[in-house]
Every structure is written in C-alpha cells, then in structure tokens.
Amino acid sequence: METIPNDHGVDTARRDLLRTTGTAVLAGLTAATIPGALSAAPRAQAAATTNVPGSLGARLQGxxxxxxxxxxxxxxxxxxxEVLGGTVVMRDGDFHGDRIHNTLLTDEDIIARERGVNPRTRGIxxxxxGTxxxxVRFVQFDNVVIELLQYRDADQPxxxxxxxxxxxxxxxxxxxRSMHICFYLRDDVDFNTFIRDLETESARRGMTQVKANRVITVATEHExxxxxxxxxxxxxxxxxxxGWSLIYCKGPEGEQLEFxxxxxxxxxxxxxxxxxxxxPLADR
Incomplete structure (x- = not known):
C-alpha cells in the first residue's frame, strides 16, 4: 500500500520547496560557485552556443x-x-509503494529479472x-544542495x-560510474590547516573513516x-x-570527497x- 506523501500533499510541498531551493542554487552559482566577482569580458564565446533557444541546455537552471x-x-x-556546516533544508521519508519504487528502480528491476538473480543481491x-x-534529508551549502538518502528495512526507525x-x-x-562531492574553499582559507582541522574534528566525533590523502608517498596509515x-x-x-589546489578525502560513509x-x-x-x-540566459 502506498503512502499518501508520495503522491499528494507532502510531496507537492516538497516539489515546491525544491523549486525554490533550485532558484537559490542558481543564484548561489552566480555569487559563490565561481570565485570572485565577474568583471572581465568573456573570452569563451563558444560556450554560449550550448544555450541557444530550444536546446536542452537552455531548459536547465543549474x-x-x-x-x-x-x-x-x-x-x-x-x-x-555539524562538521562541514551545511544548513538543514528539510527531512522527509518513509517513502514506499509502487510509484516511488518504479520511479527509482525500474531499470535495476529489469536487469535483475533478465539475469534471474535475487534483486537484493543487486542492492535493490x-x-x-514496503519491506x-x-x-531523505537535504542540506544546503552556499551554492548547491546535498541530498542524503537511506534505504532501510521497515522495522528500522x-x-x-x-x-x-x-x-x-x-x-x-x-x-x-564513481562519483564524488567537491567542496570549494574560500580564498582566504589556509588549505593545509583546513584539512588538518577537518580530520581532527571528525576523529573527535568518532568518524575515523574521514581521511584525506597526502601529496607525498606514504605506505601506512601511521605515515x-x-x-x-x-x-x-x-x-x-x-x-x-x-592556481588550482585540491585534495581527495574519504567521508564518514566512505564516500569520495574533494576539496x-x-x-x-x-x-x-x-x-x-x-x-x-x-x-544568453539573461537575454531570454
């Protein structure tokens, strides 16, 4: 039996909120994603051609x-x-039923059926x-939102x-098919100190999986x-x-992060x- 929030009231409010959040994200891309104020005339004129009216790119808002x-x-x-300082957008959940299952998992279901395997062995x-x-929980940063998803057994809280x-x-x-989340550090932040403090604060919370790589060769965790x-x-x-600085880091779930x-x-x-x-967006 499907839950009402998947198709009615709560979901409608969720969609409205996501549209609002999407607008905020686009504004954030202007102000924060790309460092500094925009003043120089663009040299990359060819980039504008991807947003010609009617193109797929012209229909997106970031x-x-x-x-x-x-x-x-x-x-x-x-x-x-708490560690990276994102702002809570909302929490929602207990989603189940035919419509949400099909929305998220149709392709994986077909593959499992074609191969004659138990769907659970493919993480389905x-x-x-409703088994x-x-x-889901949404967390807002300056220029993008991160959605955390958890698929749990029904008897779990x-x-x-x-x-x-x-x-x-x-x-x-x-x-x-691997993906990563990249966080952008402000211009006045000391990069090396940030990584040290990130690992220290994470370890204090028991998040021992949070480990950043090093630019020198090390053979052991001690090194x-x-x-x-x-x-x-x-x-x-x-x-x-x-002028580009970077480091890769594992998050608390083992996920790949970049700073x-x-x-x-x-x-x-x-x-x-x-x-x-x-x-071209401004010209529309």
Missing amino acids: VQHFGLTVQNMDRAFEFYT PDLRR QRLD MGRGHSFAEPREQMSPAFP RRAAPIEANSHRITQGRSD VQALGPVKRTFQEALQARQR
Missing part, C-alpha cells in the same frame, strides 16, 4: 543537488551539517511492498539505524598521519590549471566561463 546514499543517516547528517530494496523504506544493504567496499575514484601539514594539498602552478581552492589564472578562467553561460 545543478539542484548531489545525492549520496548512506549506510548510517545520523552519522552522515552530523558530518554534513523492495519499496513496492524497505526510503528516507525512520532516519536512523543502518541501511538494508551492505556498503560497497571498492570505492576507488578510478572505477567508472599518512605523520606527514607534514604542507602535504595536505596539491597546488598546480602552471598550465590552464595554474578545492581556485586562485589566480584558473579563477579567471572559471569566471569567464560562467559569464559566457549567463549572458
């Missing part, structure tokens, strides 16, 4: 959110709100009969406990922890990426690309 399926909703929610929950339920499926062990970013603080970020100083900072020439490159994209 990225609304990145989604992350988690094993432990409480732990992930604490990390993204049974939302249709499992879906809970909403938004708590563990996922019905075991987490994937192979999380290398080199695997095709990684003992690396000098200046090994916490990689700064590119030549080519098109001049970046854009200064100097690469900052201007992103500014001009955003300005080139915004010009």
